[in-house]
Amino acid sequence: MDKRYDPDAVETKWQRFWEDEKIFKAEKDSTKQKYYLLEMFPYPSGSLHMGHVRNYSIGDVVARFKMMRGLNVLHPMGWDAFGMPAENAAIKNRSHPAIWTMQNIDHMRDQLKRMGFSYDWDRELATCHPEYYRWEQWLFLRMLERGLVYRKKSIVNYCEPCQTVLANEQVEAGCCWRCGTPVVQREQQGWFFKITNYAEELLDWCDRLTGWPEKVLTMQRNWIGRSRGARIFFDLEDGGGSIEVFTTRPDTLYGATFMSLAPEHPLCLELSTGTPQEKQVREFINRVLTQDWQSRTGEEAEKEGVFTGAYCVNPLTGRRIPVYVANFVLYDYGTGAVMAVPAHDQRDFEFARKYGLPIVVVIQPDGDRLDPATMSEAYVDQGVLVNSGEFDGMDNISAMGAIAQKLASMGKGGPTINYRIRDWGISRQRYWGAPIPVIHCPKCGVVPVPDEALPVVLPTDIEFPESGRSPLPDLDWWVNVDCPACGGPARRETDTMDTFVESSWYFDRYACPRYNKGMIDQDEVDYWLPVDQYIGGIEHAILHLLYSRFFTKVLRDMGIKKSDEPFTNLLTQGMVIKDGAKMSKSKGNVVDPEELVSKYGADTVRLFCLFAAPPERDLDWTSEGVEGASRFLNRVWNLIHQFKDLRAGQPTTTAEGPARSIRRLTHRTIKKVTEDIETRFHFNTAVAAIMEMTNELSRVDPQEVQAKPDVAAAYLEALKAVVVLLSPFVPHVAEELWEALGGRPGMVRVPWPTYDSALLVQDEVLIVVQVNGKKRGEVIVPADASEEVVKKAALAASNVQRFIEGKTVRKAVLVPGKLLNLVVG
RNA sequence: GCGAGAGUGGCGGAAUUUGGUAGACGCACCGGACUUAGGAUCCGGCGGGGCAACCCAUGGGGGUUCGAUUCCCCCCUCUCGCACCA
Incomplete structure (x- = not known):
């Protein structure tokens, strides 16, 4: 396989070698x-x-x-x-x-x-x-013991086509993350992991994950959604308990003129039952709950609600305020109940205007006087409290804490932190998943499967039903077991765990x-x-x-x-x-890696993926680009084979000349490639640097390489460097070329090259000369030339002279080794 | 609407870390060599304008600076995420 680059042969050979030698075994x-x-x-x-x-x-x-x-x-x-x-x-x-x-x-x-x-x-x-x-089942049981797993009946997201429940995280814009169908709400028993116990820590540690992209951390922070505020209890007027709300604006409590409950809130029906409002409330709830997610929460969705017939009491004003059901209140967030302050919340404002509810201003902005009658929107910014009893005159920021404290002393609530994140629902009514290791006993309730009975093996001796429904609940021989606690007849849990x-x-x-x-x-x-x-x-x-x-x-x-x-x-x-x-079957723009590999070889496919774009960016696939990658590997192949019999000693050159230039090129490239891989993962520029190096190496006259021992030594060093630097990207062809150069197989055991910074320095440097910031010429000066020398050389350059003629040089800015800017005027 | 990121040749992308020759490297294209042939390979060209000297050019506009693709302010566009979160 010397003459022509045959990726297939090369790759098979080295893949076998790596496997036989267990090169990648980690211990x-x-x-x-x-x-x-x-x-x-x-x-x-x-x-x-x-x-x-x-x-x-x-x-x-x-x-x-x-x-x-x-x-x-x-x-x-x-x-x-x-x-x-x-x-x-x-x-x-x-x-x-x-x-x-x-x-x-x-x-x-x-x-x-x-x-x-x-x-x-x-x-x-x-x-x-x-x-x-x-x-995993073992861990589930440990979490159960520690109260980190629990079962509850709840309203869950259900995907009809997938025939299963989805966790909140698995619903994207109201649709199933997997199949894209709008999810529906359903009440169902299910198992939950208490991730909310860790909400605070998960959030705090976001600040310490310095190796993560900020974008991801932001998404996680938003998902966890911590907000500082207060919980407040509004006693129901007719005895019978209270309604708990969470608010981030306890400072506006004196302006709370009504209460809004989410349609899912159990109190809606409880409060309206037996009142003249009952029928209306039931109809409203039914309508909202059967609405699909889009029309309920979409942009054009109107704020609507119905009076429940009940009243509760504002704990600070003592005023009775009506309790409404409102379609915009989320059952999932906070307590599912909101104290409505129309003067200072836009949603409440719209709702109050629509249903003729009172609007009380309790925050006055600096140098303005809000009038409920003429307000066109809620005032949500800072200000000073009014209509707020003992808190009048206080700035609203201080009032947040003060009012929360007051509530705490009254036993009507207090400061709190609320999280948006919900517990992780892990029950799936599917077959192909890990069984949840518990048993339901009519006498003992939920009984964990004993550790020694693990694993609870998913039965595979089944006929998979065409309906797609999980066969587990119908598998009598599997489902019916003796209760591990009392020995009586019991049933296995038939839900499996979320694959996450x-x-x-x-x-x-x-x-x-x-x-x-x-x-x-x-x-x-x-x-x-x-x-x-x-x-x-x-x-x-x-x-x-x-x-x-x-x-x-x-x-x-x-x-x-x-x-x-x-x-x-x-x-x-x-x-x-x-x-x-994005490549997808429906768009018909998929490229099959297997076809590409058989046509070009794995190295070419890998190289293109790495060269075409930096990793975090989208990669634009082009077949011409793949051809380019393949051409490059062929060029490297030919270059190495042209010189593979070159024999030379250790390169030692330090004097300027072709050998020194080659060595400088080699060590400059080693530096660039190392830094690009190590500190930035910018493989595209690393590959570009190697390409540049091979381009320059092929421009060197082969006769000179053969004729001069110092050039030969430098050249051989360069060729080896090219192969070593390429090896993480295109490992097969690199191994083959390494072997051709007399290296030992198994390149991951070859130490990554280091560069000699002494070789990077130049005796002479090119200085760009600018006049008033515009490039007007270049001069070559000794690397250690003083500013005076550079200036002299620059002023002597003919083109530069044209631009300073008849003017005075007021200032000269020298960037050593790079640039001289002459400021004239 | 909110948050994040990004706008550079015909295209993918360099240079932004540290302000210092804008366009590395590759693709496409153009010209040449070799050749019966070339869709293989090699050599050369390749932002725009201009015969040239030069001028213009990094989404648009301002600013800081000797000097800005890079820093600051405003605006436009695109992508992604969140979206009645009380």
Whole structure:
């Protein structure tokens, strides 16, 4: 394979070598600094797409680079193997989700291997394997013991086509994150993880995740949504308890003139039942609750409501205020009830105007007097309190605290912090997922499956029903069990866990994938975790990344993991675009990686992915660009083969001349490539620098290389550098060329080159001469020339003279080694 | 509406970290060489205007500076995220 570059032969050869030699096997070694590099594991959908190839190519550069830097690198791969597409495919092909999944895994594993990624395949795991999810079930039971799991009846998001409940995080703009169908609300029993217990910590740590993109942190902060305010109890007029509200504006309490409840709020019906309002309230609630999400919350949605017939009492004014049901109040947020202050909240203002409710101004802006009768919108800014009893005259910011304190002393509420984040609903009425390990006993209630009975294996000996409905509830032999507590007849839980549960801790399991004495081998996890660099798509900015952070904190608090956070650094890569749109089957613009690899080889495909754009940006796919990458590799191949028999000693040159220029080029490029990879992940500019270097090397006269020993030595050093610098990007062809140059196979064991800064300095430098900031000439001066010397040379340049003729040089600004600006006037 | 990011040749993108020759590298295109042939390869050109000296040019407008793609202010456009959050 000497003459022509044959990617297929080269790649097969080296992939076999890496596998045979177990080059990428990672082992704990406390004497070495570890580096845990992780890319988000794929869902085994059938075959690799370009997004995967890009993600994993980026990761592979980092992995190989860190290996060459001498770090002990853990770079694992596995499968996010539970999930709905498997069920859909099973229905379509009259097959079984497990078979479909396993076939896909086999195919995609081959594809990954064909790409030459540096994974330690001995650590491969699949989340649908009972030996994986048994520990997830084990953790579920521990969380249950610690009160971090609970079951409740609640109004949940339900996706009809997917026939399952969705967590809040899994609803995007009112639609299912997976299939895009609008979700409907449903009341249902389900299991929840108490992520709200960690809301505060999850938020606080956002400030300490300095290795994460600000964009992702902002999204997480908004999702958690902390707001400072007060809780306030409004007693119901007719005895019978009170309505609790949360408000960020306790300073406006004296202006609260009515109360608004979310239609889902149980009090709506409770309060109206038996009153003349009952019928109207029922009709209103029914209408709102059956409305789809779009029309209820869309921009044009009008604020509407109905009086419930009940009154409650403003705790500070003692005034009775009517209780309304209002369509714009969210049951999910705060307490599902809002004190309405029409003068100082735009929604309440509109609502009050519509239904003729009183508007009381309690905040007056500086130098203005608001009049409820003439106001055209709510006043929401700062001001001084009026109509507020003892608080009159106080600025509203101070009043927030003062009023909250007053409420606390009255036992009617007090200062509080509210979070937007809800608990994580993990129940899924689906088959292809990890069974929730509990048993329902008519006598004992919910009984945990005993640890020794784990795993609760998902029965695979089933006929998958065409309806798509989970077969589990109908599997009598599986469902009917003896209660572990009383021994009486009982039923298994038939909900399975949200598949995001599996992906919330797989990175821990990679540290000890075959450990069978527990979920986590602490020694291994303490050594490898946290993940030093995580790489994946931005689409997981909230879901997966937030859940994983939560799990890490739970495991830490259980004492089985030390890290506070799972991922120290996060890189979110852009999408792969073609013809201006994301690659998708429906758009018909998909490019199949497998076809490309068989046409050009994996190295070319990898190189293009890395060269065409920096990782965080979208990558515009062009077939011409791939051709370009392929051409470059051919040029490198030919260049190396032209000189592979060159024999030369160690380069030692220091005197100016061709050898010195070549060495300067080499060391300049080493510096550039190293910095681009290490500090910025700017692989596109790193590759560009190597291209520039090879371009310059091919311009050197081969006869001169052969004839002069010092040039030959410098040239050989340069060629080796090109190959080494390229090796993280295009590892197969690099190994082949390295071997041709007499190097030992296994380039990740070759130390990454360092540059000699002494070689970067030049004896003579080019100084750009500007006159009044515009370039007027260049001069070459000795590198150590004084300002006087440079100035003299500059003034002597003929073009410069034209621009200063007849004028005085008022000032000269010298940027050493670069530029001289003459200010004339 | 709010928040974040981005606007540079025909295209993808450099230079923004530290203000210092704008357009690296690649693609496309044009010309040439080799050739029976070239869609292979190699060499050269390639922001716009001008014969040239030069002038203009980094979304638009202002500002700071000897000097601004880079810093500051205003505006426009695009992308992404959130969107009645009380």
